[in-house]
Amino acid sequence: MIQPLHYDSNERPKAYMVQWDIITNEYKDLLQKMFLSLLEASKLKDNDTGEHIERVNDYSRLLSQKLKGKKGYEEVSNDFIDDIGFLAAMHDVGKIGTPDDILNKGGPLDDWEREIMNEHTKNGAYILSTYPKTMAREIALSHHEKWDGSGYPYGIFGEMIPLCARIVCIADVYDALRSKRSYKESFSHEKSVDIMKKGRETHFDPDLLDLFLSIHEEFDSIYSNSQII
Numbered sequence: 069m070i071q072p073l074h075y076d077s078n079e080r081p082k083a084y085m086v087q088w089d090i091i092t093n094e095y096k097d098l099l100q101k102m103f104l105s106l107l108e109a110s111k112l113k114d115n116d117t118g119e120h121i122e123r124v125n126d127y128s129r130l131l132s133q134k135l136k137g138k139k140g141y142e143e144v145s146n147d148f149i150d151d152i153g154f155l156a157a158m159h160d161v162g163k164i165g166t167p168d169d170i171l172n173k174g175g176p177l178d179d180w181e182r183e184i185m186n187e188h189t190k191n192g193a194y195i196l197s198t199y200p201k202t203m204a205r206e207i208a209l210s211h212h213e214k215w216d217g218s219g220y221p222y223g224i225f226g227e228m229i230p231l232c233a234r235i236v237c238i239a240d241v242y243d244a245l246r247s248k249r250s251y252k253e254s255f256s257h258e259k260s261v262d263i264m265k266k267g268r269e270t271h272f273d274p275d276l277l278d279l280f281l282s283i284h285e286e287f288d289s290i291y292s293n294s295q296i297i
């Protein structure tokens with residue numbers, strides 16, 4: 069907002085100052101509640117569990133906390149950590165636009181079905197276009213991009229992939245490996261870590277994967293604690 073600061077003798081503004089609109093906690097709460105409702109709607113369609121998306125928030129927050137203060141990660145502020153701890157869960161919200169017969173198909177997808185499935189990234193970015201933080205769109209759009217450029221939807225690579233999406237990618241894949249899905253059994257922590265190691269520099273940002281490997285027991289704790297309830 070721009071506001072007059074000084075007036076001349078004729079009451080005309082002589083100078084202006086720029087004031088930021090303040091995003092109050094009430095506004096932020098309201099906004100988050102609206103997007104949580106959207107997330108609930110998407111969960112009715114997707115077979116991912118509520119626990120999965122909660123854990124993806126937790127792993128993403130954990131990785132970000134460990135990055136804070138490290139050289140090269142200046143963008144990781146307290147706000148970044150708060151935001152990713154809420155927005156990581158939205159990574160697959162675009163599946164609300166994926167036809168049920170493709171979403172719930174038991175066997176492997178045909179090429180044309182795969183193409184439609186992959187659109188959930190773009191649909192998610194579109195759905196989240198009104199969220200006032202770009203991180204929401206970045207996560208939805210780029211969480212399936214891979215470090216070597218072999219991911220989708222655009223095949224961008226390396227640091228072209230937003231940091232938040234590289235973080236959520238590690239969180240999402242780890243949890244998918246641990247979880248039972250229609251096409252696979254749940255894997256042990258050790259097997260999941262071994263599989264992830266093989267994706268260093270191909271699937272995952274190698275520095276982030278190294279960070280994950282240095283704190284992998286904490287990932288195991290997040291997963292195991294969510295199974296106790």
Ligand SMILES: [Fe+2]
Nearest residue numbers: 159160211212
């Ligand atoms: Fe996804």
Ligand SMILES: [Fe+2]
Nearest residue numbers: 116159160240
């Ligand atoms: Fe997921």
